[in-house]
Amino acid sequence: MNPDLPRLSDQAARSLAGARFWARLVGLTTVMPCALLSLALLLMCVVSLARHGTAPRLTLLVWLAVVQAPAMLALTYAARLGHFARGDRTALTGAFRALRVFWILTTIAYGLVAMAILGIFPLT
Amino acid sequence: MDLNPFAPPRTTDLDPPSADGPPGEVEPAALEALAGAGRWALWSAVLGAVCAGGSLLRAVSDGRPLSGSMLTVLSTLSLPVLGLVALLTFGFARATGRFPLDDAALEECARRQHQVFAAQAFLVFLLAATAIAGAVIGLMTGLGRRP
Numbered sequence: 001m002n003p004d005l006p007r008l009s010d011q012a013a014r015s016l017a018g019a020r021f022w023a024r025l026v027g028l029t030t031v032m033p034c035a036l037l038s039l040a041l042l043l044m045c046v047v048s049l050a051r052h053g054t055a056p057r058l059t060l061l062v063w064l065a066v067v068q069a070p071a072m073l074a075l076t077y078a079a080r081l082g083h084f085a086r087g088d089r090t091a092l093t094g095a096f097r098a099l100r101v102f103w104i105l106t107t108i109a110y111g112l113v114a115m116a117i118l119g120i121f122p123l124t
Numbered sequence: 125m126d127l128n129p130f131a132p133p134r135t136t137d138l139d140p141p142s143a144d145g146p147p148g149e150v151e152p153a154a155l156e157a158l159a160g161a162g163r164w165a166l167w168s169a170v171l172g173a174v175c176a177g178g179s180l181l182r183a184v185s186d187g188r189p190l191s192g193s194m195l196t197v198l199s200t201l202s203l204p205v206l207g208l209v210a211l212l213t214f215g216f217a218r219a220t221g222r223f224p225l226d227d228a229a230l231e232e233c234a235r236r237q238h239q240v241f242a243a244q245a246f247l248v249f250l251l252a253a254t255a256i257a258g259a260v261i262g263l264m265t266g267l268g269r270r271p
Binding site: 004005006007008011013016018019022023025026030033074090092093099102103104106110111113114117118 | 151152155161165168171172224229230231233237245
């Protein structure tokens with residue numbers, strides 16, 4: 001046992017369990033509609049290309065990917081916290097790594113939204 | 125190993141995580157990843173605040189908060205929630221920035237993570253409600269215009 005390393009208290013474990021629940025909810029409520037919309041949009045592109053030879057604007061697909069990517073990382077974070085709660089102690093490192101990538105992708109998404117608000121990036 | 129797919133869940137699966145005792149040492153790699161997450165969360169909080177402020181300014185300049193439709197109320201309501209998410213994210217980033225991370229700081233980080241994800245869930249709910257309301261209103265006005 002290394003006395004320099006911090007230990008996870010019961011309260012912290014309970015907070016992480018709460019974070020896991022909300023992260024899973026955020027992930028599921030974002031990924032499922034985005035995946036369905038992406039599929040519908042891709043089908044529209046295929047049909048449009050087959051009939052008219054021109055694809056509709058794909059900006060919405062880019063936005064769906066931008067929203068969906070952090071949501072999938074939120075699901076990964078929740079899943080790894082679940083492994084940790086079931087006793088796999090190494091899963092906490094994986095969960096925090098997923099959390100880091102989640103914040104990187106969220107920052108990119110917010111950056112694109114800010115650019116869209118300023119009129120630099122197309123919203124639709 | 126439980127091979128019966130119809131077996132009821134074991135009671136140990138239903139226990140809160142504190143019951144089977146995850147409290148233990150946190151690996152240095154995990155602390156490093158948490159600190160990295162905090163650094164990016166800080167940028168995310170700044171950009172989230174910019175988005176909330178920019179959207180609010182645009183809404184005020186367009187005069188949208190003055191009208192009282194359900195869609196407007198929902199989209200206007202999501203702005204302060206976005207601001208709240210940014211504020212909580214900033215709190216999480218500040219909690220992870222404390223070095224060296226001791227037990228109390230780690231507890232604070234976990235609490236902040238819980239708060240941030242709960243607020244994000246509320247934001248997602250509001251945005252989904254806005255999108256659904258927009259789709260329903262668009263559909264109804266489209267049907268109303270059809271001869």
